[in-house]
Amino acid sequence: MRRFTLLAHMLLAVFLTSQAAQAQLNREQPDALQNLGVDEHLGDYIPLDAKFATSNGDSVLLGDLLEEGKPVLLNPLYYECPMLCGLVLDGTINVVEELQWKPGKDFIVLSISIDPEEDAELAARSKKNYLSQMDSTTRNGWYFLTGNKSQIDKVVEAVGFRYKEIEGTGEYAHSAAIMLLSPDGKITRYLYGISYDEFNVRSALYEAADGKIGNTIDKVVMYCYQYDPDSGSYTPVAINIMKLGGLATLIILGIFLGSLWLREKRKKQTSKTEFN
DSSP, X not given: OHHHHHHHHHHHHHHHHHHHHHHHHHHHHHHHHTTOEEOOOTTOBOOTTOEEEOTTSOEEEHHHHOOTTOOEEEEEEOTTOSXXXXXXXXXXXXXXXXXXXXXXXXXXXXXXXXXXXXOHHHHHHHHHHHHTTSOXXXXXXXXXXXXXHHHHHHHHHHHTEEEEEETTTTEEEEOOEEXXXXXXXXXXXEEESSSOOHHXXXXXXXXXXXXXXXXXXXXXXXXXXXXXXXXXXXXXXXHHHHHHHXXXXXXXXXXXXXXXXXXXXXXXXXXXXXXX
């Protein structure tokens, strides 16, 4: 009985020790990761007067990089990030390569460093490393930007992208997300993760451009989908599909009846000719 009591006390001590260690771990983890994530500011605008340096070393305002009719894909990152930023950038590059629409021609990409210590030279190297396989039009429509902290914070606060410098490491803790903007800088959509579905990005770009990019088929397809925040993707809209189905049925029926009418008209004309 004494042995059983001793064993029970030992197990209880181990359990309490592990719980205390777990509690300590749980207290420390939020300290390292607190205030991270993204606060969606849909409908707000990025500060077009925020000043950055391009990878060429030129000083520009964000508003100077926007073009009429071209939506914007915004990618907050830092170029010396040991892992996450590279994965997000790789995911962005992969989906851009899948798209029929291309940066420079149809939309703009802004990759903005959140690290004020990074400079245009580093941005130029990163751009060359990541975009070297892309054509010149795409490279010219994809900007790798650096800036000072006040300008960086103006942008990240506007889009709700929260990050934190990890003391003593020179690294930053942050989430993985890209933002879609209208041609005048209005925030229209957030997409999360390190890889992005081509249809979701295409739909978000189309939405950001207010339907002003893409061909007729794109417009028809996009009409049948809308963004579902619960699933984080674009899903079919039954009522719109039914409307298009009804329209298609009417068109087909009209063509069928029209062909019957033309056939009957030709028969009557042939009969009159033979009778005369």
